[in-house]
Amino acid sequence: MVHSHEGLDEFIGVHLPTGEPLQRAFADQTPIARITISLASDPSGPEDASGPSAVLSADDLFQRSDFHEISVTYRDPSGVDLTSLSPANLRVTGPLLTQLDVVSVSTDAPSSAINSGTPVTEVTATYRLSPSTLTSSESFTSLDNGTYSVALLDGQINDPFGIASSGQRLGEFTVDVPVRLTVTYESLADDGGLRQTPLWIGTHNGNFEIAQAGRPASDFGGLEELAEDGALEALIARFQSETVGSGGVITASSGFAGAPVFEPGEVFSGTLDINDPTTNRFFSYASMVIPSNDAFIANLNPRAYELFDENGFFTSPRTITIYGSDIWDAGTEQNGIAAGAAFSTLAGDGVD
Secondary structure, eight states: OOOOOOOOGGGTTOBOTTSSBGGGGGSTTOOOOOOOOOOTTSOSSOSOSSOOEEEEEOOOBOSOBSOEEEEEEEEEEEEEOGGGOSGGGEEEEOGGGOBOEEEEEEEOSOHHHHHHTOOEEEEEEEEEEEOOTTTSOSSBOGGGOEEEEEEEOTTOSBOTTSOBOOOEEEEEEEEOOOEEEEEEEEOOOOTTOOEEOOEEEEEESSOOOSOOTTSOGGGSTTHHHHHHHOOOHHHHHHHHHHOOOEEEEEOOSSOSTTSOOBOTTOEEEEEEEESOTTTOOEEEEEEEEESOSSEEEEOSSTTSOBOBOTTSOBOOOOOOOOOGGGEEEOSSBOOSGGGTOTTSSSOOOBOO
């Protein structure tokens, strides 16, 4: 049976380490231990003496875009004050000390915490960036290319006790957006004059040859198909296998019956994105002339039109005027209406 201790029994004569009789330890007024209980959710002071930590996550930007997003994860055992998150938290500095605008911020915090203002021990804030409207356009272009440093400004992110993070460099990311060219093709032929099939355009390192005067068309993949039928697939395939350049096709939405060719007087434009203008400096074009058996226009000199210098800077706007004397004959079909010009009901008479 459990009962109160009533005697010292065999402990009589035993002394405490202090030398006092053990009997004193069993006295009513002698303290033995203390137990303290408090609410864990209502601490009497901060759990740590430093502000929230910050870790940056920022991908590089390789495509033209109206904005770019980066994320910073904040952590603090005492909690992160969500009301301290704002676009003013960061400074993003690029080439020549240009700064990006931080236009907005969002978080992954629970809506309940956001609405009540309850601190959370970890939160990821996503900041949306755009080029400065003072120094650039409204979207990221090749003019914004470079490395950007991300800094957390001093005293910006707080814990619930007002202890703020110190200013610090968080990291960097790179903007490497292609150079975008606008290429416009205008048919200058008189009414009822020559037409052209869809125009192939491309930039390269200066070594891509569409054709050479005095050599057979068969030496240049895709040339015969282009010159006889206006077909570009084989030429594009060779361009992609021989270069790391950028290519495209400009077509006319209307035109010759059943084909998107350029009628006299028509004007159409297309864009060409250049990933590396230091290596893709030179411009080439090619199109079939109709009606013809195997006539085409193209620059046979692959270095005739240098759009970018060796440092990748655009040289200047360029206008290329093509004359009747610039038309080439592929030499793969006999010339003449009876021989079956392209887009006629007759097949061509080959000579190769």
